[in-house]
Amino acid sequence: MKLFEYEAKNLLTNHGIPTPKGELATTPTQAQKAAEKLKPPYAIKAQVLVAGRGKAGGILFANSTEEAKKAAEKILNMQIKGIPVKSVWIEEKINIKKELYFGITTDRFSQSYVAVASASGGMDIEEVAEKHPEKIVKTTINPLYGLHPFQARQIARKIGYSSNQLSELGRIFEKLYTLGMQYDSELIEMNPIVETADGNFMAADARIIIDDNSLFRHQEYKKRLLEGNSELSQQELEAMKSGLAYVKLNGNIGVVGNGAGLVMATLDTIQYYGGKPANFLDVGGGAASETIAAALKIVLSDPDVKTLFINILGGITRCDEVAHGILEAKAKVGIAKPIVIRLVGTNEQEGKRILTEAGIHVLESMEEAAQKAVQTSKQGGN
Amino acid sequence: MKLFEYEAKNLLTNHGIPTPKGELATTPTQAQKAAEKLKPPYAIKAQVLVAGRGKAGGILFANSTEEAKKAAEKILNMQIKGIPVKSVWIEEKINIKKELYFGITTDRFSQSYVAVASASGGMDIEEVAEKHPEKIVKTTINPLYGLHPFQARQIARKIGYSSNQLSELGRIFEKLYTLGMQYDSELIEMNPIVETADGNFMAADARIIIDDNSLFRHQEYKKRLLEGNSELSQQELEAMKSGLAYVKLNGNIGVVGNGAGLVMATLDTIQYYGGKPANFLDVGGGAASETIAAALKIVLSDPDVKTLFINILGGITRCDEVAHGILEAKAKVGIAKPIVIRLVGTNEQEGKRILTEAGIHVLESMEEAAQKAVQTSKQGGN
Amino acid sequence: MGIIIDKNTRAIVQGITGTQGTFHAKLMLEYGTKIVAGTSPGKGGTHVHGIPVYDTVEEAQEKHSANASIIFVPAPFAADAAFEAMENGITTIVIITEHIPIKDAISVMARAKQLNTTVIGPNTPGIITPEQCKLGIMPSHIFKSGNVGMISRSGTLTYEIAAGLTKNGIGQSTCLGLGGDPITGLNFIDALKMFEKDASTQAIILIGEIGGNLEELAAQYIAKEKYPKPVVAFIAGRSAPPGKRMGHAGAIVMGKVGTAESKIQALTEAGVKVADKPSDIARILMHG
């Protein structure tokens, strides 16, 4: 679960990490009032969870409260990557000498958290890692001890600091690590953390992604995920509530399958045959008929979907349950769109019988079914 | 730092460990009012930090609020091992089926925390350990992981429980461990934790000793140690504030020395020659003249002290500083009592010169000085 | 033969009294897996399909001396179950449970390394050495004994491919699900090393997906060590957009890390044939 910049910054501030003074606003007037409490010049920043708001014009600067109001108005009327901006963060613009990067993420191979730092911050860190790997300082964190304060200082040294600045930066790194662990962050980063003109350090931007699987330990965020996350589409919210994995894509073939790998391979096969998947939807293992029906309802409610492709390989999932789910969805929601079904595995015969009797044709080969789905999606026109 | 039973029980309750419902009272009327909120019968327990309050009559039972008031009055007028009782804890008396023991302490050899449990609780656990070692279940806790929930259940099994009771007891053990670690406890125990008539578990008594050295992480208790600890004598409080290690003993020879081992050996040598030390006081390493003066002031303010024995082996501590401190104390406090000084080590000659010029005789042998101190203490009569 | 488990494996089922645990204990028993005991704190003394249930692994071990465990315990308690197994002498642990927090998984793996315990999963369909032993939730009938080893990050995709192999008469030595989470016990390199030593395995199928760089590291390993057995691969997620989690917690492209293209390129450069579609794998194995 991604936190908004303002949520992340508030957490950092509460944990003793210096951040620019700022406030949240949801209207231009609020933005102006917020600015009155701060020292100009101001930065006004769109609060969205998608990346790339800077390039999209979601960050503006202002020298007066009046200008801040105008900037906020402009941003609040914006859409960034299709997402309407609902709030802005107004903060004091800082006098930057140097932009650094510091973050904690996980490393799959070493099965550990890893601290990543760079003297080249403020840009895409993966790009730095790719083009200038020598500018990246990676520190594997021993899971049994966490990031030691001395390690935080060693990192500060390796990105070029010494003496008091090394100590200060070390303390900030240490605090960010502690904060990250407290909130089960799979990613926590300051990009950039800046050295100001007077030699101090400040987190100019912050990003926190909480491990979804840990939300049972963070009930306040679990609640906020389901209630306040303004950026989820209707389909995404529904899927989340039904415990289904759903991702919206750009095409027109709606996909429902069981198992993440199989569904991914289904999308790839559709693409291989020249079609465009409209979504990823995994009903998981052993789905009951109601789950199948809920899944179909979600996919069918997407106006972009021209054709529906159901790909089920029954293991724990029983084909007869899937068949019942399809008929249930057909009865309740109505399936007006063309549908292609591939159904094999546990109770395959029974599942086929149920569907065939209801007049629905069932295929056995995933490739054949994918080709047919692509063909159908093109007939409908887009 | 020892916590009172009521402090410990409140912590346990806040951490989800069942304890008998109860309240604190400092007057008999308060005790009666407290009882009105509880279900009879009641247990009224003296809140003192010394052990053995039960045998001393510090725990009474009552069937009515009126009786509770009387019991509280009786206890509040009591002294236990010389300590006046300032408050009582009134709680609902529980219906006990079985008394168990569970605690976390440290093990020096394995350099770890260790969980100790026994199906024989409610009595001195060291006595159980000595007489029936087979009744003690010891579990070394891996410092890198803490007490795993499964280990807590294993312990519950080893003291004779299974099924739901095993799970429930395991959860309580786990919580006590978590609480202990959170408060840097060098000892945390429930003695007894009881199985009630209906098969549930409850901490009937609780003891927590916080590691003094960790108090910088627990400011609230550091404050309470210096302010609210009613059981410290004037001398003990003064010593604590001056950062001196002081322990009151039963004899009449006041002792001041440098280094814990040396002071202990000094007491032992006094005893060896038939004398009785009045206290332990270690001025620590490298004490300045003011520290020496403060130490002398504390020891001299004890009316039991007939003779003063100063034993200094100068290493970091300089003998001339010690000599100055003695003269300072003499000037400010006045030293009316006989004084025996043994002073050797760093700057020995200068120290001796200063004292000799002031008319104070200095010895070189610890044994000789101890003998003289014993002799002097007996001349004065006691 | 095969790797990690075989007909001598003696397993306990942790969380045997839950719906999944009970259901799959039966299927494993029917497959011939030696399930010697089950555990479920608070349910000790009962039986499931005739299997004795204990409150603790310690007690189960005193009476049955198992060497493997399969965990169906809910996510908040799964790490504790894994520690319980490890600390009580179990040397192979299969964690079926999905949705275990990363922090918990990291902690489990650190201890497993110290104790030299083999951990499979979490979020895995498990492992099967066909016709000998199954510690997992996979449908058994699609597997048959043979000479191809499989290593996979995906469940149903493994079934899809295994079913294709079996239909084409190609049997499997062992099929191993690494698990769909970012932090898993075994990785591709660990499994490749095991299959290298297994005489019954003549070729290996590597089924990867987007997220992380474990496929790339496996490719480096294959190239550097001149891996002596043929490897065929399939990578799912070519059509996945960056920043989106595709069902598995581990299936996500972060920035530029973890794309299918990167993995396919690395594997191809290491001499591994990468199939375009799942059904191509059997074809490549048979005809090169």
Place this chain on the structure above:
Amino acid sequence: MGIIIDKNTRAIVQGITGTQGTFHAKLMLEYGTKIVAGTSPGKGGTHVHGIPVYDTVEEAQEKHSANASIIFVPAPFAADAAFEAMENGITTIVIITEHIPIKDAISVMARAKQLNTTVIGPNTPGIITPEQCKLGIMPSHIFKSGNVGMISRSGTLTYEIAAGLTKNGIGQSTCLGLGGDPITGLNFIDALKMFEKDASTQAIILIGEIGGNLEELAAQYIAKEKYPKPVVAFIAGRSAPPGKRMGHAGAIVMGKVGTAESKIQALTEAGVKVADKPSDIARILMHG
């Protein structure tokens, strides 16, 4: 000869810019100890008595490759300093600092075991191999080189006894302060094993005190292993009441555990001569 440190020991001083660190760095240098660097986060680039000061042990190690460290860092930061030394290749660490929380000490010792690092202290006067190397705060002039090893939980009591030995012409191989805290790096048995192997040590003095059972365990070890060198002991605290902390955090009788009587009895039964008074030790060594 001697144990743990000798004239080849290359040491850094952690916390060298503090009052104690600066003062004792000078005394150690004067004694001939090879102090190659000091550390103090935030004070990198300065010098103390001509010794270069670095922000991190890592940097000090890159430039000076020390093998030992002595820590004067304040208690809240001392554990971190110990970890820093260990993780940067220091193999002998002397922690002078007093008042380190038990939890921190336990954590340090667990890691030291994994890395096979020798930790002396905390709350120790340190260690001295007379006329070769001193890593500690003891007054040097009372020690002289010789054949008696000392192991002690107390500082000034060690000085008292060492001064007595030296006055009687008995020199010391190494004098080791274990530390006055309940949790220390080395215990009596560890030190006895080291002195057993040290050819220059012909007899050992064991100076214990109330609290814990490490003296009893040492007695068991001496009896069981038929320890080949004579051991003379002194135990402080016969007159200490139970439940009271006698200056050292570790010097406390808890219930019935840790009394001087118990220790004296155990040692006596193991054939160790236990002195009644500190001055008796030299006498026992000379005349038996």
